[in-house]
Amino acid sequence: VNTQRSVIQIEGAAGTDPVSLPIRLLLEAPEGWTRSPRDRHKVRVFHSIGENPGVTRKELISRLAIRPGTISQLVQELVTGRLVTETQPTGPGERGRPEIPLYPNWMRWVAVSVFCVSMELHAVLINGAGQILSRSSRRVPSSAENPEIEALLTGLIQEVLGAVPDQSEVLGASLSFPGIVDSVERQWIFSARWPRLRHLSLHRMRGILGVEVVIRRQLDVLLEYAMMRDPRLRIGNTLLFHWGFGIGGAFASNGSVIRSSTGVFCQIGHVSFHPRSIRPCICGRIGCLETDAALWALAPEIERSYGAIPENEVDFVEFFASRPVASMECFRHALTSVAHALSHLQAILVPDRVLMYGPFLQNIEVFHSLTDEMRRLSPPFVAEKTVIEAMNPALSWHASGGTVSLFRDAYHAHLVTRSA
Numbered sequence: 359v360n361t362q363r364s365v366i367q368i369e370g371a372a373g374t375d376p377v378s379l380p381i382r383l384l385l386e387a388p389e390g391w392t393r394s395p396r397d398r399h400k401v402r403v404f405h406s407i408g409e410n411p412g413v414t415r416k417e418l419i420s421r422l423a424i425r426p427g428t429i430s431q432l433v434q435e436l437v438t439g440r441l442v443t444e445t446q447p448t449g450p451g452e453r454g455r456p457e458i459p460l461y462p463n464w465m466r467w468v469a470v471s472v473f474c475v476s477m478e479l480h481a482v483l484i485n486g487a488g489q490i491l492s493r494s495s496r497r498v499p500s501s502a503e504n505p506e507i508e509a510l511l512t513g514l515i516q517e518v519l520g521a522v523p524d525q526s527e528v529l530g531a532s533l534s535f536p537g538i539v540d541s542v543e544r545q546w547i548f549s550a551r552w553p554r555l556r557h558l559s560l561h562r563m564r565g566i567l568g569v570e571v572v573i574r575r576q577l578d579v580l581l582e583y584a585m586m587r588d589p590r591l592r593i594g595n596t597l598l599f600h601w602g603f604g605i606g607g608a609f610a611s612n613g614s615v616i617r618s619s620t621g622v623f624c625q626i627g628h629v630s631f632h633p634r635s636i637r638p639c640i641c642g643r644i645g646c647l648e649t650d651a652a653l654w655a656l657a658p659e660i661e662r663s664y665g666a667i668p669e670n671e672v673d674f675v676e677f678f679a680s681r682p683v684a685s686m687e688c689f690r691h692a693l694t695s696v697a698h699a700l701s702h703l704q705a706i707l708v709p710d711r712v713l714m715y716g717p718f719l720q721n722i723e724v725f726h727s728l729t730d731e732m733r734r735l736s737p738p739f740v741a742e743k744t745v746i747e748a749m750n751p752a753l754s755w756h757a758s759g760g761t762v763s764l765f766r767d768a769y770h771a772h773l774v775t776r777s778a
């Protein structure tokens with residue numbers, strides 16, 4: 359059992375992420391979220407306090423060009439709603455009136471995000487600014503069945519909930535899992551990593567934890583988060599392809615992730631590309647793409663040549679970079695199989711861009727070999743305009759991805775409740 363607990367600043371957040379992505383999302387959506395000018399002012403005031411902690415009312419008036427009376431009123435509402443805190447005045451302002459510094463209260467709400475890295479389940483407690491307040495992880499054996507996984511998940515979430523600050527309200531727990539997920543019925547239906555898991559219902563866990571529990575496909579969550587961070591990705595069709603411990607994809611059209619009624623989508627890792635293959639897959643079938651190319655399938659042969667490999671995808675990047683794995687016969691075969699799979703997805707979905715992520719694809723030569731092969735295999739007129747990009751999401755993307763919409767909705771309910 360591997361458990362880590364500490365307070366960690368979100369990786370790579372500074373400079374790349376605004377202080378609070380949920381607030382930026384409210385600002386970016388001109389219609390729907392913010393109906394009246396007053397609503398928009400309130401969102402802007404809160405955003406400005408978030409971006410400039412310690413700002414005063416007077417500074418807000420000049421920054422935002424909003425009437426002093428309105429600023430006063432909006433700030434008072436934010437303070438009353440506990441979204442903003444005031445500190446004691448440090449000195450007299452003009453005309454002898456003290457200027458009180460205003461700070462965002464990112465602890466007003468917290469949420470739990472649970473996600474999967476290779477064979478590990480990770481839980482984090484996160485606040486409105488995307489700061490991680492507590493984290494914990496466990497390795498789940500491949501033989502685990504429903505009761506063990508349910509108990510483990512419940513324990514993980516309870517552990518991070520133990521770090522909820524007194525003044526904070528818990529918005530819920532968002533679970534992002536690989537495989538097949540039924541978000542409506544709240545069931546984790548299947549995952550090749552844990553073949554004995556079947557139709558795990560989250561209803562009992564919800565009762566035990568006493569918080570709202572939502573579940574989604576991990577690659578859908580990641581793609582949605584990438585689109586939230588980068589508005590460019592919301593235009594046209596985007597395919598996210600993951601090649602790592604397992605192989606799978608997610609797909610979005612004009613900013614919306616496409617789903618099926620059964621919770622399964624882009625299940626390309628468990629399709630056979632070599633009809634005569636007799637390799638058993640961890641899903642129970644024979645000859646799936648994963649048996650040729652997934653990290654779990656390549657691991658034994660790589661280990662025979664280069665010693666024990668880290669099971670965790672993130673740690674494997676370093677291992678892969680420092681050893682000539684890319685020139686191994688089994689890896690070249692894997693690359694060809696993956697290129698075939700991608701060319702099929704490309705022909706069927708015709709994405710404007712493909713985001714590729716996974717430990718192998720962080721190697722620039724592997725990335726180029728794969729994209730060249732993809733282009734070669736694609737049918738005429740399909741791949742000509744497709745942009746192929748490598749994506750390197752930090753673990754924090756998984757942590758934030760599941761909870762952004764919980765925070766956005768909470769801020770929305772508090773910031774934008776009235777119409778003019």
Ligand SMILES: [Zn+2]
Pocket residue numbers: 550627628629639640641642643646648
């Ligand atoms: Zn399979």
